[in-house]
Amino acid sequence: MHRTLFSAFAALAIATGASAQTHDQHGDASGDKPWSQADAYFDPAEMDAARAHAQGHSGDTPFAMVRFDRLEAQSSDGETVGVWDADAWYGGDINKVWLKTEGEYSFEENDLEEAEVQLLWSRAISRYFDLQTGVRYDFEPDGLAHAVLGVQGLAPYWFEVDGAAFLSEEGDLTASFEAEYELLLTNRLILQPRLAAGFSAQDIPERELGSGLTNLQAGLRLRYEFVREFAPYIGVEHSASFGRTADLIEAAGGEADETRFVIGIRTWY
Amino acid sequence: MFNRRHFLQGSALMGLSSLLPASLLPAWARSASDGNTGLAPTTATEFNLSVGRFPVRIDGRAGEAVGVNGTLPAPLIRFREGDEITLNVTNTLDEDTSIHWHGLLVPFQMDGVPGVTFPGIRPGETFTYKYAVPQSGTYWYHSHSGLQEQEGVYGPLIIDPHHHDPVSYDREYVLVLSDWSFESPYRIFAKLKKMSDAYNFQQRTMGDFLKDAQERGLGTAWDERAMWGQMRMSPRDIADVTGATYHYLINGHATADNWNGVFQPGERVRLRIINASAMTIFNVRLPGLPMTIVAADGLNVQPLEVDEFQMGVAETYDVIIEPKDDRAYAFVAESIDRSGQAVATFGPRPGMRAEAPALRAVPTLTMKDMGMDHGSMDHGAMGHGNMDMSGKEMGDMDHSMMDHSKMDHAAMGHDMSEMDMTGHEGHDMGGMEMDHSAHGMTEDASWPVEKKDIKRGPGVANVAMMPMSRLDEPGIGLENVGHRVMRYSQLRSLDRNPDLRPPGREMEIHLTSNMERYMWSFDGVKFSEVTEPIIFHEGERLRVTLINNTMMPHPIHLHGMFFDLVNGGGDHKPRKHTVIVKPGEKLSFDVSADHVGDWAFHCHLLYHMHAGMMQVVSVLPSTDKKPMDHEHMDHEMMDHDMPMEHEMPMDHDMMDHSAMGHDKHGEMK
Numbered sequence: 001m002h003r004t005l006f007s008a009f010a011a012l013a014i015a016t017g018a019s020a021q022t023h024d025q026h027g028d029a030s031g032d033k034p035w036s037q038a039d040a041y042f043d044p045a046e047m048d049a050a051r052a053h054a055q056g057h058s059g060d061t062p063f064a065m066v067r068f069d070r071l072e073a074q075s076s077d078g079e080t081v082g083v084w085d086a087d088a089w090y091g092g093d094i095n096k097v098w099l100k101t102e103g104e105y106s107f108e109e110n111d112l113e114e115a116e117v118q119l120l121w122s123r124a125i126s127r128y129f130d131l132q133t134g135v136r137y138d139f140e141p142d143g144l145a146h147a148v149l150g151v152q153g154l155a156p157y158w159f160e161v162d163g164a165a166f167l168s169e170e171g172d173l174t175a176s177f178e179a180e181y182e183l184l185l186t187n188r189l190i191l192q193p194r195l196a197a198g199f200s201a202q203d204i205p206e207r208e209l210g211s212g213l214t215n216l217q218a219g220l221r222l223r224y225e226f227v228r229e230f231a232p233y234i235g236v237e238h239s240a241s242f243g244r245t246a247d248l249i250e251a252a253g254g255e256a257d258e259t260r261f262v263i264g265i266r267t268w269y
Numbered sequence: 270m271f272n273r274r275h276f277l278q279g280s281a282l283m284g285l286s287s288l289l290p291a292s293l294l295p296a297w298a299r300s301a302s303d304g305n306t307g308l309a310p311t312t313a314t315e316f317n318l319s320v321g322r323f324p325v326r327i328d329g330r331a332g333e334a335v336g337v338n339g340t341l342p343a344p345l346i347r348f349r350e351g352d353e354i355t356l357n358v359t360n361t362l363d364e365d366t367s368i369h370w371h372g373l374l375v376p377f378q379m380d381g382v383p384g385v386t387f388p389g390i391r392p393g394e395t396f397t398y399k400y401a402v403p404q405s406g407t408y409w410y411h412s413h414s415g416l417q418e419q420e421g422v423y424g425p426l427i428i429d430p431h432h433h434d435p436v437s438y439d440r441e442y443v444l445v446l447s448d449w450s451f452e453s454p455y456r457i458f459a460k461l462k463k464m465s466d467a468y469n470f471q472q473r474t475m476g477d478f479l480k481d482a483q484e485r486g487l488g489t490a491w492d493e494r495a496m497w498g499q500m501r502m503s504p505r506d507i508a509d510v511t512g513a514t515y516h517y518l519i520n521g522h523a524t525a526d527n528w529n530g531v532f533q534p535g536e537r538v539r540l541r542i543i544n545a546s547a548m549t550i551f552n553v554r555l556p557g558l559p560m561t562i563v564a565a566d567g568l569n570v571q572p573l574e575v576d577e578f579q580m581g582v583a584e585t586y587d588v589i590i591e592p593k594d595d596r597a598y599a600f601v602a603e604s605i606d607r608s609g610q611a612v613a614t615f616g617p618r619p620g621m622r623a624e625a626p627a628l629r630a631v632p633t634l635t636m637k638d639m640g641m642d643h644g645s646m647d648h649g650a651m652g653h654g655n656m657d658m659s660g661k662e663m664g665d666m667d668h669s670m671m672d673h674s675k676m677d678h679a680a681m682g683h684d685m686s687e688m689d690m691t692g693h694e695g696h697d698m699g700g701m702e703m704d705h706s707a708h709g710m711t712e713d714a715s716w717p718v719e720k721k722d723i724k725r726g727p728g729v730a731n732v733a734m735m736p737m738s739r740l741d742e743p744g745i746g747l748e749n750v751g752h753r754v755m756r757y758s759q760l761r762s763l764d765r766n767p768d769l770r771p772p773g774r775e776m777e778i779h780l781t782s783n784m785e786r787y788m789w790s791f792d793g794v795k796f797s798e799v800t801e802p803i804i805f806h807e808g809e810r811l812r813v814t815l816i817n818n819t820m821m822p823h824p825i826h827l828h829g830m831f832f833d834l835v836n837g838g839g840d841h842k843p844r845k846h847t848v849i850v851k852p853g854e855k856l857s858f859d860v861s862a863d864h865v866g867d868w869a870f871h872c873h874l875l876y877h878m879h880a881g882m883m884q885v886v887s888v889l890p891s892t893d894k895k896p897m898d899h900e901h902m903d904h905e906m907m908d909h910d911m912p913m914e915h916e917m918p919m920d921h922d923m924m925d926h927s928a929m930g931h932d933k934h935g936e937m938k
Contacts, residue, residue, distance in 0.1 A: 035802045035867040035885050038386050041378040046388040054384025057415065059788075059795030059881025065463045093788050093795075094727060124727035127783055128501060154785060157498040187470040228460075228467045268463065 072264025210244020343424025377866025406567030512609025581824030640733025640853030795881025
């Protein structure tokens, strides 16, 4: 049953993606030329090509962006882990393909502890929000695939938000929510509060997750933008686990609450 | 062609002054210290222009430009009104190019817009432009291909009147204002698409907030920040590309290069000022020296003495200065967002350097710039007959944020009979539009008005609730500068307008955007999505009303025809090819569709156009082809003070654009 649900979810994601993609191809198939008076003076075929080029280059150029929102070392009690939170996209104003990846590497154990990659199709659905859907694969701690449905965008008062629901191939439903804000101390010195929350619809003991609100991360990062594309930062992040999740972590010998100091860079191209 | 700039590159041993670009520029662009004591009135009828890539030295640093005949700016093209001109444009680039003659009434297939009026000029090819134009004045030319305009393909163009010039002067200079970046324009555009405020280092900060809170009270400061934040808009969103990457230039000279011109005290000096920037609206002034505006966009206006004016990209202004004192005067072109400026010098002796004034405080937008100024409007004077609140997408605008206490609803005389409140919830009235045709300088419309629905979606962040006439305002940041600043409402054509028919119809065009996504469009439709042009019918007189729903001023340019700006000027309205539409503004121009063809219509901020803020106006030939009105055509651009049509040694056929169009002028070599 879980499997069926997963497939249906994924199929829906792909179908909506495909249909919207065809919608995005405008104009050229209609046959009628929007204007053609110059055809009387120049080769109509050349004019057609020039018209298509001119129109395509005024509003329909695709772009690509790669960004490390957080590339940092986190340390607490002498233990240091490396954390990345990066994304990349390619596409036009309305439709984009997104790649998102997050993970954690333990320098103590020389081991990748968490690593996930999401491949999403993203469609602008309103002025400030994109609907994103696709798949997520967790390489660590276990190889597990999820279907993803999320919304990313800019909320009123300039909060950058990203919320998504994940349905694993095991049939487990989880969700995450992230919000960031930028407080301009100066135009280059920027304080960034960040809040991330995890939810689970059920207990998933093998991932140390209990149902309900599983964990919260509250971070504060101070960066300096030497140029817009490159900014080193320092900060602090507190993470807390709740309810069954906290019990499961503590039972496994972990800490439910933790404060870490962070140092890292934010960069994009 | 011998590349003088290239020669300069390796010349480290040369003296400092010869390292400045000035000495290697065409005569008109040089400083007085390099021998330029004013323009020579040399005209020609044939010009050879070669578009290519070459090294340049800008503001003391080496870069690479795309330009004409190896100079930046491009050579001055000067010819006489009515002469048949031949311009051979050779493309030495490895990409297509084009040259558009900005403001010239050429036959449309000579207008130089790839994909609209011709296919463009392929690498290695020469395209020959031939035309005769019935106009004189200060114009310019630039590439209409890709982003070449930012890379350096722009130059001045002067047409000398065939007979008498009503403007007298002892000396003249041309001043080409531009913005240069060492970043590739394609990179600039990509950065804007990824982070639309990438070049804005003038956002309001915590420090500004604290200062504001101290001066106006914490509550007021907080509410004001909250209001902007709630709408996800920035009151410092004034220029997309700024001094963070731009070097502002006057005739290719940065401030450090000190372009200088000479005068003898007491002379009348004519400055032909051209804003050839890609993205920069300039505030132009000479501290301590008034300017008399004598021409706008090439055409003569009644002399208007001012101390400063705001100049949209692609506008040209001719001013007369009469320096009386034996001292140096600064000529200042300041970017509208005050992130930088270019300063030149006029002095009695070559090589003088005037003191550059400090940049003035960064302007901050107000709710008026969003078309929402409830406080200061005289509602009693407005005709609210056509309020349309029909189920438009809610614009996230909360009226509770606005100061209703200042609105006198009782005095507003609303005609509620036409109000459609469908889908109107609570206080959210984002899509509300009001017809302000009775407000300000526009007359009551007694002709049909075509209002198109804006295509709402991710590309339209805001719809101005109360767009209003702002022609009587000097422009962003110049409201309280303590001296006389030109307002569009003051401009009067020197000649009587050639076509005094009332418009037969009116069409509204909305300027739309989503700054956050860096999407720009007309009526919510990007140029890439356009399936039908704006239709004008040959011979008709119509009114075009532009409504700016964005937070930025847009210099809107219509190719191929001058339009009469409806500014209260009666039969002496200023005739322009480009007009700045301020944020939240609604303005109108009347235009006679005389010149059949497909004409580009776009925002002249290059990256706005490149993002989609462009359309095509198709002037379709009238089907019942009435004989061309020669009387009307000939008079259109000429000096009406002088009944000259019979003494002019000009071929009437040459003036008749529809006839001209059928000659095979556009041959490829």
